[in-house]
Amino acid sequence: MNTRGMVWLAVSGLMAGCLVGMAQAQPAPPVRVLINPGDSGEQSRVVVYGAWKTAVEQALRKDRIANVTVTLSNDATADLGATRSRIQDIFVAPAHVIGSAVRYGYIPVLGLEKPVQAVLVAPKDSPVTNLAQAAGKRLGLPLQDSVVTYLLRGEVNAANTTIKRHFGALYETRYQDALLPCLQLRRCDLVVVERAVFERWAAAGEPLKVVLESKPVPGLSVAIREGVRPGPEAFNASLTEALAATGVSRAEGAKLAPQTAASFDYVSTLGYFTPRSLPGASVVDAKTVAQLMQRGGSYIDTRTDAEFKAGHVPGAKLVPYVEKSAKDADFDAKLDQFDLARLPTDRSAELIFACNGAECWKSFKASHAALKAGYTKVYWFRGGFPEWRSSGQKTEGG
Numbered sequence: 001m002n003t004r005g006m007v008w009l010a011v012s013g014l015m016a017g018c019l020v021g022m023a024q025a026q027p028a029p030p031v032r033v034l035i036n037p038g039d040s041g042e043q044s045r046v047v048v049y050g051a052w053k054t055a056v057e058q059a060l061r062k063d064r065i066a067n068v069t070v071t072l073s074n075d076a077t078a079d080l081g082a083t084r085s086r087i088q089d090i091f092v093a094p095a096h097v098i099g100s101a102v103r104y105g106y107i108p109v110l111g112l113e114k115p116v117q118a119v120l121v122a123p124k125d126s127p128v129t130n131l132a133q134a135a136g137k138r139l140g141l142p143l144q145d146s147v148v149t150y151l152l153r154g155e156v157n158a159a160n161t162t163i164k165r166h167f168g169a170l171y172e173t174r175y176q177d178a179l180l181p182c183l184q185l186r187r188c189d190l191v192v193v194e195r196a197v198f199e200r201w202a203a204a205g206e207p208l209k210v211v212l213e214s215k216p217v218p219g220l221s222v223a224i225r226e227g228v229r230p231g232p233e234a235f236n237a238s239l240t241e242a243l244a245a246t247g248v249s250r251a252e253g254a255k256l257a258p259q260t261a262a263s264f265d266y267v268s269t270l271g272y273f274t275p276r277s278l279p280g281a282s283v284v285d286a287k288t289v290a291q292l293m294q295r296g297g298s299y300i301d302t303r304t305d306a307e308f309k310a311g312h313v314p315g316a317k318l319v320p321y322v323e324k325s326a327k328d329a330d331f332d333a334k335l336d337q338f339d340l341a342r343l344p345t346d347r348s349a350e351l352i353f354a355c356n357g358a359e360c361w362k363s364f365k366a367s368h369a370a371l372k373a374g375y376t377k378v379y380w381f382r383g384g385f386p387e388w389r390s391s392g393q394k395t396e397g398g
Contacts, residue, residue, distance in 0.1 A: 111221025154270030
């Protein structure tokens with residue numbers, strides 16, 4: 001071999017070694033952690049978030065995971081969607097979010113031994129003593145993504161009605177303590193809060209009574225996605241140690257306790273499940289959706305951009321449904337935003353609307369909007385992307 005060939009081989013070997021080194025030096029993707037402290041006041045939320053963030057980061061460092069991104073959330077509706085898209089790796093959240101996560105491939109590890117129970121509260125001199133007598137009354141409640149509102153909705157649905165239909169007027173606020181003035185000023189006839197909040201009010205001398213109570217559900221809990229390092233058992237051990245060191249349980253006034261999937265059976269049955277039918281639309285399954293797309297049907301994904309990027313049906317078109325209305329069959333579409341101009345102009349085109357499963361109302365509402373706009377071949381894929389994924393169909397993104 002001549003000198004030029006030897007030099008070329010040496011340079012090639014050096015380049016190959018550099019490429020291998022670069023490949024080896026690529027950082028691992030970050031472990032994504034979402035923390036939703038619940039409905040406590042803004043100052044309490046910041047304190048709770050900071051304590052849990054420190055503990056989770058310490059636990060992951062002990063498991064030799066340094067690349068971590070932690071997000072503070074105050075939007076449990078978006079968090080519920082994230083559990084179905086599996087965008088986050090670890091959730092620290094109220095029971096209804098963890099209950100949803102368990103259904104979509106997450107493993108609960110531990111939580112606060114501090115059960116949450118929703119109670120319907122009225123002034124002590126109120127003639128209302130049960131849910132039936134509360135019909136037509138003015139109700140104060142946290143926003144619809146609150147675990148308290150979630151629990152009340154379950155009790156009201158069990159009585160074969162809806163919150164909007166049963167009560168005469170609704171007053172919503174983000175923080176539960178803001179509901180006390182609503183009772184004091186008689187702007188609300190009843191309010192729904194956590195039992196711990198009611199007991200604090202009663203201990204301060206407020207003349208109140210409980211009209212209805214839900215079953216208790218777990219307090220703030222932690223779940224990790226299947227397949228994510230360090231795994232549930234190792235993470236449980238390191239997180240328990242970190243929580244003890246950072247004093248989270250003392251700050252929260254509760255001990256830590258292991259959690260299992262069974263702990264969330266009750267709350268997971270109270271989701272905002274959509275109706276099973278939509279007049280004018282055909283409800284379809286994953287197999288039928290694949291057939292419709294093969295013959296030219298348009299798959300309209302109504303989720304968020306982040307959810308779409310995390311995973312979607314090949315060939316799907318993203319047309320987000322921006323949802324502000326209640327998750328209810330009698331929702332007010334004027335509160336929402338949906339760009340009908342991004343749909344095909346042909347009103348006889350086959351359109352498949354989907355989002356994130358039977359608990360996601362965006363595709364139901366988008367289907368309703370398309371029907372109202374005159375589209376005649378509307379297919380509602382109620383199971384959405386989770387059903388598509390679990391049926392073994394190909395996906396893109398993520």
